[in-house]
Amino acid sequence: MKKVCGFALFWMAIGMFIMMLLPNLVWGVILTILFLVAGYRLFCC
Numbered sequence: 001m002k003k004v005c006g007f008a009l010f011w012m013a014i015g016m017f018i019m020m021l022l023p024n025l026v027w028g029v030i031l032t033i034l035f036l037v038a039g040y041r042l043f044c045c
Contacts, residue, residue, distance in 0.1 A: 006042030009035045 013035035020028040 002042045006039045010039030
């Protein structure tokens, strides 16, 4: 189940990164980094 959650968080982060390319928001950067790290940790560990 951790791998599924990690996979979902990873793709949510990719979507947020694409969203971030349109309006440049600092919070978007922070959330994207947090989701990428959390997704990586859940998927790989």
